[in-house]
Amino acid sequence: MKEIFTALITPFNQDQSIDYAGLYRIMDKLIEEGNKSFLLCGTTGETSTLKLDERRLLVENILEKYPQIRVIVGISSNSTSQVIRHINMYKDNPRIYAYLVIVPYYIKPSQSGIFKHFDLIASSTDKKIMIYNIPSRCGVAIDVSTVIRLANKHKNIIGMKQCGPLDEIHMLKDALPQFKVYIGDDHLLLEGLKQRADGIISVSSHLDYPLIEEICRNENIFDDRYLKLISEYVFIEPSPAPIKYILSQLGYIQNILRCPLTPIEEDSEVKLTPLIEKYKKMI
Structure with missing residues (x-):
């Protein structure tokens, strides 16, 4: 089957510390549903607001509690030297499957600069x-x-992780058959699989992992309109604010984000109510 990584949120307490109890409730739910692979410290995890020690402890605590899972760790910096430093911070942890390193943002390097970044x-x-x-x-x-x-x-x-043009996926797979390409947009999962993607790094799987798994198992016959609808709701405002609100209403976490992210607006809460009520019945 295609691979499914949940891009895990980072729940917070009222004092802005990491809410490990809430985090473990979500992970217990996902693992029970069959989810065994996770992206930690990604964009959805609000990693740009986490101190380095918080990131390291988050990864260490999750791996200690869940020895059966596989993890990718996100590295969010546009400085080449800082990326190397951040990876070295985890050097003694052999259970990390891979490091997801973002293309340098904001400074808009040339392709030569991007090549040198990843080369180093x-x-x-x-x-x-x-x-x-x-x-x-x-x-x-x-x-x-x-x-x-x-x-x-x-x-x-x-x-x-590809959040760019889908037609680039089959170009990469033609040139590099063993190279893994994961879809980064939930609503494009089925289209990406048809371009030979190896799986997905998903936000919507927090809410409905079985649906994501079913699409990955039955990509040739499955209708993905419901996933597209969920994705529209999950990204109704900047992520992860909507999924955090949904999970808070389902009783897993508190609806707390770190600035500059803020909770969703009241009109968005109203729009999410039918979806939340549906999943409340499934708990």
Whole structure:
């Protein structure tokens, strides 16, 4: 079956500390539903607001509590030296499957600069590296040709999360059959699978992992209109505010984010009510 990673949220307490009890409630639910793979410290985890010690402890605590799971750890920095430093922070933890490294954001480097960024990172470690291509947030995309050059040079660059054009997936798979490409947009899962994606890194799976799994198992016959509807709700405002609100209403966590993210507006809460009521009946 295709691979499914949940891009895990980071719940917070009223004092802004990490709410581990809420986090474990969500993970227990997901693992019971069959979810065994997680992305920690990604965009959905509000990682840009987490201190380095918080990130390290979050990863260590989850791996200690759940020895059966596989994790990718997100590395969010646009500084090459800082990315290398952050990866080295986890160097003694062999249970981390890979590190998801974002294309440098805001500064808009050239393809030469992007190549050098990942070249230096991959050369600094024997750990597995995945590229995170999300031009809508970074302001720049990594070209398919750049990815191919990097993967051919570095065997530890094993895959990418693609939030760019879907037709690039089959181009990458043609050139690099063993290279893993994961969809990063829930509403495009089925289209991505038809382009030979290896799976998804999902936000909507917090709410309905069985639905994501069913699509991945039956991609040739499945109708994904309901997933597209859920995705529309989950991203009704900047993520992860909507999914945090939904999970708070279902009793898993408190509806708390770290600034500059804020809870969703009242009109969005009203729009989410039917969806929440449906899933309350399923708990």
